[in-house]
Amino acid sequence: MITLDVGLDRPRLARLPVTSANCPRCGGRLARDNDSGRCAPCQAAERDRLSAPPEVPTSFWDHQPVRQALASRHFGRAIRAYRCHPYHGRHPLPQTVVAGWMGITQAQLSRIENGPPVVHLDRLAHWAKILGIPGVLLWFSLPGARPSSTTNFGPVPGRDCHDHGDLETTPVSLEPSTKGVVTTDRRQFHALAALAGVGSVSNVGFFATLADQSPSIGLEHVRLAGSLVKEFRDADAATGANQLCDIAIHVHGRLASWAAEALYSRDVGEALQASLADLAVETAWLAHDAERRAAVRPYLHEAITRARLADDLQVEARAFTQLALHTWNSRPTESLHCADAAFRISAGWATPRLRTLLHLRRACAFAVLKDHGAFEREMRNARQQLERGPHQEDPDFVHFVNAQEVQGLEALSFLSLDQPGRAAKALRDAIANGSPTHRRNQVYYRVRLIEATYRAGDVSEAARMAVDLLPEVRQMNSGRVTRHMADIRSTVGRLPRQTAPVRDFIEAFDGVAV
Known part of the structure; x- marks a missing residue:
């Protein structure tokens, strides 16, 4: 490009930008006229990046924005931090390039980066493997990785890591816990089931020994587990939860242990996670009514995690609704956060009876906080929703509303x-x-x-x-x-x-x- 110096009336070359940075990939000195941010050998080495991500050094993952994005458990933010890493040069990797690696469109990647967190475990694991993210930085296990005995799911209410209020961060294990579980032999187990008022004692006892007999899980087993939740619910309404709690803990532990070791298809896996989540919520309620309060929160945290793995919004909303009940007297602010999370999760599909229940949860919490105006408002909202009557899409867990x-x-x-x-x-x-x-x-x-x-x-x-x-x-x-x-x-x-x-x-x- 030629410019004219008016004062001297003679042409001269425009000055090029002076750079003194090093190549972020290899550390080599960049030429003064290099405005790409990468040295020529590194540019040549990555001409195939349209087909696959580059191999990055271990120090790549120490970059603070990447760490923060992974800590937020929002994979879209992690992808954006990956694209904008200085390792790739002065300009971020285009969304079209990264989307091509992941087998999706640029528009889909944009929604992933800017929308709610993705909760499908198989997708998360696939994308993490493509980008080469170390497993120790992830909040889920990669296929083939050695599973950890416990996973700290931390503050869980809401889908964003900043929506948790003053919740405790409790390590939650998807493996069955034996701490505090009442161990019984088969005869005592059936006697307890009969005493608790569970109708299909044979179905309850089915899970007591099945894990030792069958190497695989089918949809019929998942449906049977779902039917047990209804039996527990009906028996609890009639007799209370003291003996039922022991039975539910036992059944949940056996089914969770079986699920951790058995073989099943992908479709069965999603249904199984949802069924285990629902059973965990029911077990948490029974523990609440039986005054075993220390056992309630771990089951609810597990239920939320499993519901998200199965992408089951109804069970997730039920778990937050139950957590709001569990905390409204002792931790009313947390109870409000949980009710708000259930409102967000059920937005667009909540029936009037579910909204009635959520307004009641908020009203109870506001009463403990001595907020008379907010309490009266929530009670009015609850009654207005109840007057709309039952709905054919009412979830089973609002039967008592x-x-x-x-x-x-x-x-x-x-x-x-x-x-x-x-x-x-x-x-x-x-x-x-x-x-x-x-x-x-x-x-x-x-x-x-x-x-x-x-x-x-x-x-x-x-x-x-x-x-x-x-x-x-x-x-x-x-x-x-x-x-x-x-x-x-x-x-x-x-x-x-x-x-x-x-x-x-x-x-x-x-x-x-x-």
Whole structure:
């Protein structure tokens, strides 16, 4: 290119940009007129990069943007950081080139980089292998890699790593845990199943020994596991979760162990992950009702992970809904995050009953936080959604969402807001609207009505109600129900002046306890 110096009225060559950088690939000095960012030998060595990625040194993966992208567990961000690495020169690798390596279009790669995280394990593993990402930097296992005994899935609510609020980061293993599991022989196992009220005892016992007999898993086995979830749910509604929890833990452990060792097709694998996720959520609920609170969170974290592997949004939403329930009293801020995550996951397909349940979860958390305005807003939203009635697409796990559930959770929120009078009235309404198929809930709300009554000041009436309810509490296999009744006994037992009904209740409760 020729330019004219007006002052001297004579032509001269324009000055080329001066560069003093080294080639990021080999470290060699670049020529002063090299504006490509790569030396000639390295450019020649990578003329075939349209067909395959280059071999990169180990130090490539120490680049901070790459590390941060992989830590976020968003593979699209990792691809973008890979393309923009200084190793490739001053200009990022074009999306068309990288998309060609991965066997997709440029538009698809753009959506992967800028959209929600991809959760299909087979795709993630395939792309990681193409790019040569070291397995130690990944949050999933590569085919043929030695599996780790535990995988830290860290803060899991929401699909983005920044949506987790104040959640704990708990190491979760997809392998069955034997810690705290009640071990039983076959005869004791079947006896527990019968006591727990599970109808198809033979089906439950099927998983007790099947892992030792069959080297492969088929869709019929997955369907059978799914039917067990419904049996657990029905039996729990009628009798409570104490014995059921042992059975569910046992079945889940056997099925998870079998899945880790057996052979199955890709289609069966996705269905199996979804079924195991659903069973893990049910086991978490049973642990919650049986007052085994330490066991709840690991099962829910596992369920979320498995649901994402299977791309099953319904099970994932159920797991977050259950996590919102588990935390609303002790960690209300986390409960709100979990309910919000369930709202996001179910956007576009949530039915009115599911939205009712999620608004109730938020209302309970706001009540614990003493946010009266937000509580009232969420209760209005819950009732509006409930009035829209059932839907043919209602998920199975919202079967219990009805007028009683709305009134009952509103009553428990009134207790959190220190309004026992309003709580007692709402609980009476909930008990009047009770369903015979949800006997445990009926007993639970009657126990909470006793609590609301003594907190409202009528201790003698609360004691008389407690004496009448003790036989049903004794028959109900629910650690949660028993614990609330024990709390009432402990509270009235500390009263300095005890009326005759209070003394009668203390004597009756202690007699049953003994």
